[in-house]
Amino acid sequence: MDRFNQYVEANADRFVGELISLARQPSIAAQGIGLRETAEMVRARLERLGATARLIEVEGGAPVVFGELGDRGPTLMIYNHYDVQPPEPLHLWTTPAFEPAIRDGKLYARGVADNKGNTMARLQAVEAWLATQGDLPVRLRWVVEGEEEVGSVHLESFVEANEGLLRGADGCLWEAGSRDVAERPMLTCGLKGIMYVELRVRGASRDLHSSTATIVPNPAWRLVWALSTLKDEHDRITIDGYLDHVAPPPSEAVAVAEQIPFDEAALKQSYGIDQFINGVTGREAVYKNLFMPTCTICGLDSGYTGEGSKTVLPSQAMAKVDLRLVPNLLPDLALRLLREHLDRRGFTDIEIIDRGGEPPARSPVDSKVALAARRAAEIVYNQPPVVYPNMSGSGPQYYLCDHLGIPAVSSGCGYSGSNVHAPDENIRLADYFDHIRFMGELIRAFGA
Numbered sequence: 001m002d003r004f005n006q007y008v009e010a011n012a013d014r015f016v017g018e019l020i021s022l023a024r025q026p027s028i029a030a031q032g033i034g035l036r037e038t039a040e041m042v043r044a045r046l047e048r049l050g051a052t053a054r055l056i057e058v059e060g061g062a063p064v065v066f067g068e069l070g071d072r073g074p075t076l077m078i079y080n081h082y083d084v085q086p087p088e089p090l091h092l093w094t095t096p097a098f099e100p101a102i103r104d105g106k107l108y109a110r111g112v113a114d115n116k117g118n119t120m121a122r123l124q125a126v127e128a129w130l131a132t133q134g135d136l137p138v139r140l141r142w143v144v145e146g147e148e149e150v151g152s153v154h155l156e157s158f159v160e161a162n163e164g165l166l167r168g169a170d171g172c173l174w175e176a177g178s179r180d181v182a183e184r185p186m187l188t189c190g191l192k193g194i195m196y197v198e199l200r201v202r203g204a205s206r207d208l209h210s211s212t213a214t215i216v217p218n219p220a221w222r223l224v225w226a227l228s229t230l231k232d233e234h235d236r237i238t239i240d241g242y243l244d245h246v247a248p249p250p251s252e253a254v255a256v257a258e259q260i261p262f263d264e265a266a267l268k269q270s271y272g273i274d275q276f277i278n279g280v281t282g283r284e285a286v287y288k289n290l291f292m293p294t295c296t297i298c299g300l301d302s303g304y305t306g307e308g309s310k311t312v313l314p315s316q317a318m319a320k321v322d323l324r325l326v327p328n329l330l331p332d333l334a335l336r337l338l339r340e341h342l343d344r345r346g347f348t349d350i351e352i353i354d355r356g357g358e359p360p361a362r363s364p365v366d367s368k369v370a371l372a373a374r375r376a377a378e379i380v381y382n383q384p385p386v387v388y389p390n391m392s393g394s395g396p397q398y399y400l401c402d403h404l405g406i407p408a409v410s411s412g413c414g415y416s417g418s419n420v421h422a423p424d425e426n427i428r429l430a431d432y433f434d435h436i437r438f439m440g441e442l443i444r445a446f447g448a
């Protein structure tokens with residue numbers, strides 16, 4: 001791969017320039033800004049590689065860029081997204097979010113870490129391969145969507161409508177990844193799922209003087225009583241039947257989790273806490289974080305919360321709750337269990353509003369693509385990667401991978417200071433070139 005690496009070096013300035021052009025183009029899914037323009041840029045870049053590429057329209061959503069290249073060997077699907085998070089708050093950016101700037105070997109712009117850097121690095125790796133190694137030993141299949149940052153709302157229907165195009169891939173390189181705080185490269189093979197709901201309670205037709213609390217029901221208390229039945233003081237989730245659906249993690253997943261470095265003291269210090277819940281510690285904390293579902297009150301709203309006092313009896317109360325899901329707890333199942341749990345306790349008046357869900361995803365840690373990614377990472381980073389059976393966060397991997405029986409692995413050019421979703425998002429250019437090299441080695445290992 002010497003010639004590959006030399007090619008990357010010789011074209012380094014142009015490669016960074018191409019990423020800068022892509023990052024300069026806003027593509028904010030939440031605000032519907034610039035999505036089609038950005039999709040067209042990705043399509044054009046694919047075509048310059050010699051790939052067949054087109055935009056597949058999605059009813060009511062942003063188009064998906066679909067590309068194919070190569071005519072022999074196993075099929076590697078590449079999943080990325082061209083949309084980015086909103087740049088706000090703008091005043092916290094050192095330089096404007098869509099005016100990419102290089103400082104101290106880092107490229108700053110919204111989307112460079114999540115996910116335009118990885119998108120572009122992988123395309124450039126294929127260019128470098130074709131220029132120096134000849135034909136591809138793999139068939140590549142790109143799926144680059146434009147709604148990841150708003151929960152991939154149309155990806156499920158896209159997969160349903162295009163199953164014929166997507167089926168049969170032998171592995172998938174998922175969108176993102178980073179080095180950890182100790183600079184170790186990380187690979188992940190799955191994600192937790194999520195179900196996000198709002199619980200709403202209504203009382204009187206309007207806010208009242210709190211002296212009426214003797215005879216008028218208070219929706220804030222109703223909500224508190226209902227919420228208190230979802231989890232006990234020992235952190236045990238008490239939604240009827242919820243934990244019965246938690247599948248024990250496979251032994252290979254536990255075995256790799258064993259190897260995950262865990263700097264407990266540093267983490268506690270950075271969070272400003274003395275201990276984790278129930279004093280959980282060491283491996284137990286790692287396992288709980290990776291393999292157990294959650295039930296989290298994300299926000300509460302009712303009555304007066306401003307300065308000073310206001311004696312009011314609120315007419316409504318609302319809580320936002322997320323449930324992070326593990327196999328086999330699917331979003332619809334979690335929603336149904338929650339509804340039945342509340343009804344059984346007489347909380348039929350509590351409205352549950354579905355704010356969207358994604359099923360949990362988990363690929364084998366020893367799939368062909370995961371093993372190829374491990375080899376590639378070892379070569380590029382000169383050290384074995386830390387393999388995570390799944391992340392504790394969520395994403396749409398289930399629809400594209402688990403559902404179609406395609407194993408996945410994820411890696412990318414981020415680092416612990418990438419400020420993903422935050423002001424001054426950035427990547428280190430050295431990591432960017434490493435990801436190009438990683439993609440080259442992955443093509444080689446997966447095609448071997």
Ligand SMILES: [Zn+2]
Binds near residue numbers: 085149421
């Ligand atoms: Zn993101």
